[in-house]
Amino acid sequence: MSSSRMPAKTTRMIVALGLGVAAATFGAAAPASAQPALLAAHAGYAGSAQEASNNQAFFDAVMKSVAEKRADNPGLKSVTITYNPSAAPTFSSQISSAASIWNSSVSNVKLSATSGTGDFSYREGNDSRGSYASTDGHGSGYVFLDYAQNQEYDSVRVVTHETGHVLGLPDHYEGPCSELMSGGGPGPSCTNSSPDANERAQVDQLWANGFAKALAKVNQAR
Numbered sequence: 001m002s003s004s005r006m007p008a009k010t011t012r013m014i015v016a017l018g019l020g021v022a023a024a025t026f027g028a029a030a031p032a033s034a035q036p037a038l039l040a041a042h043a044g045y046a047g048s049a050q051e052a053s054n055n056q057a058f059f060d061a062v063m064k065s066v067a068e069k070r071a072d073n074p075g076l077k078s079v080t081i082t083y084n085p086s087a088a089p090t091f092s093s094q095i096s097s098a099a100s101i102w103n104s105s106v107s108n109v110k111l112s113a114t115s116g117t118g119d120f121s122y123r124e125g126n127d128s129r130g131s132y133a134s135t136d137g138h139g140s141g142y143v144f145l146d147y148a149q150n151q152e153y154d155s156v157r158v159v160t161h162e163t164g165h166v167l168g169l170p171d172h173y174e175g176p177c178s179e180l181m182s183g184g185g186p187g188p189s190c191t192n193s194s195p196d197a198n199e200r201a202q203v204d205q206l207w208a209n210g211f212a213k214a215l216a217k218v219n220q221a222r
Contacts, residue, residue: 058120059168059206061135065119067214079109079211081166082118090124091145091159098160101193102167105200109167109207120166122159131158133165141166153184154191161193168206169199 066081085095099111120133121142130149135141143162150158161180165171175182177190180199184190195203 055133055165055170056168058133058135058141058165061141062119062166063168063207063211063214064218067211067218070215071218079207080112081109081120082112082114084114084116084118084121086115086121087142088122088124088145090147091122091150091155094145094155094159095122097156097193098163101156101160102163102195102203105195106167106203106207108204109211111163131162133162153188154193156193157191160195164195164199164203167203168210169195169202 062081066079070079083095083099085092088095096113099113103110119141120135122145123142124145124147126148127144127146129146131144131146133141133143143159143166145159145162157180161183164181169181171183172179172181173183173185175185177186177192178196180192180195182190
């Protein structure tokens with residue numbers, strides 16, 4: 001789960017957010033042909049100032065992307081973040097569930113799937129760093145879901161956790177299982193995939209106050 005990802009993060013300028021819990025389809029493992037042996041490193045979580053910075057950068061990029069589209073369509077009455085899940089077919093169920101969980105948990109921002117260019121996308125594969133999110137800093141980013149981690153931790157929790165980074169939440173490994181952003185801290189037995197009251201309130205606040213500022217900045221630049 002990290003940035004909350006489970007293992008190490010990206011050393012590139014890419015923004016890494018790791019979660020660590022990804023999965024194949026609701027509880028189903030990734031296809032045998034794509035399943036690597038479980039990596040011991042996935043059991044460890046280590047937060048860092050760099051991870052926190054990366055998570056913030058991804059959130060800022062997504063907010064900027066949404067604000068630019070909103071500026072072109074001032075009549076829109078709600079903030080919607082679009083995502084393209086086509087590059088992560090193994091996790092289609094988990095991605096859909098994560099979006100549904102967040103959409104029913106917060107009111108100031110909504111997630112919507114698209115087949116075109118979204119504010120971010122999901123990808124899948126094998127990566128020793130585990131699951132993470134990255135961005136180029138210009139509103140283009142993706143959440144990567146690692147097969148091995150997905151076998152070890154609850155899939156829906158992983159994807160919902162990683163998506164929490166997209167919405168602006170930081171990792172909190174020390175938290176209990178009831179906290180979505182505690183990621184893999186509570187261990188593989190934790191299957192809670194819903195944000196708690198504090199996390200829900202934090203997202204709503206970010207997308208009310210933060211988005212208003214982002215939109216104002218975009219409009220001023222025009």
